[in-house]
Amino acid sequence: MCTGLMRARLSNSAYFASQLQRMRNLFLAVLSVFTLAASAQLNISFLGQLNYQTFRNSNLSNLWGYTDELGNEYALVGVCGTDGNNPGGLSVVSLADPANPQEVFFFPGPPSIWREIKVWGDHACRDNRSRRWRAHHR
Numbered sequence: 001m002c003t004g005l006m007r008a009r010l011s012n013s014a015y016f017a018s019q020l021q022r023m024r025n026l027f028l029a030v031l032s033v034f035t036l037a038a039s040a041q042l043n044i045s046f047l048g049q050l051n052y053q054t055f056r057n058s059n060l061s062n063l064w065g066y067t068d069e070l071g072n073e074y075a076l077v078g079v080c081g082t083d084g085n086n087p088g089g090l091s092v093v094s095l096a097d098p099a100n101p102q103e104v105f106f107f108p109g110p111p112s113i114w115r116e117i118k119v120w121g122d123h124a125c126r127d128n129r130s131r132r133w134r135a136h137h138r
Contacts, residue, residue, distance in 0.1 A: 078115030
């Protein structure tokens with residue numbers, strides 16, 4: 001009888017210890033989320049936009065940045081596209097005037113909701129899973 005009572009107490013204390021550990025982990029997770037939310041995006045200011053719904057009647061699928069050797073910054077934007085009249089592709093946007101971004105070039109491609117863009121040196125590479133990676137030299 002005494003042995004059964006000791007086992008019950010030990011199992012209860014192990015249960016409470018596991019519950020305490022779970023509550024501690026949950027508290028730390030919630031605290032981390034609130035800490036990240038409180039400190040996120042404090043150094044970002046809205047300067048301008050290029051509305052692709054108006055401009056190309058399309059959603060976007062990816063964004064990458066590029067800075068040339070003169071310090072000019074560009075946004076490389078993956079455009080989903082809808083059909084032949086609104087093709088998908090890679091939009092190159094000049095950020096010389098951040099309040100008024102301008103598309104300076106467009107590489108058309110097939111419509112796709114997934115378009116990956118990366119930069120290596122002076123080359124922008126894009127992929128949309130329907131074709132192989134394509135490299136574009138500035």
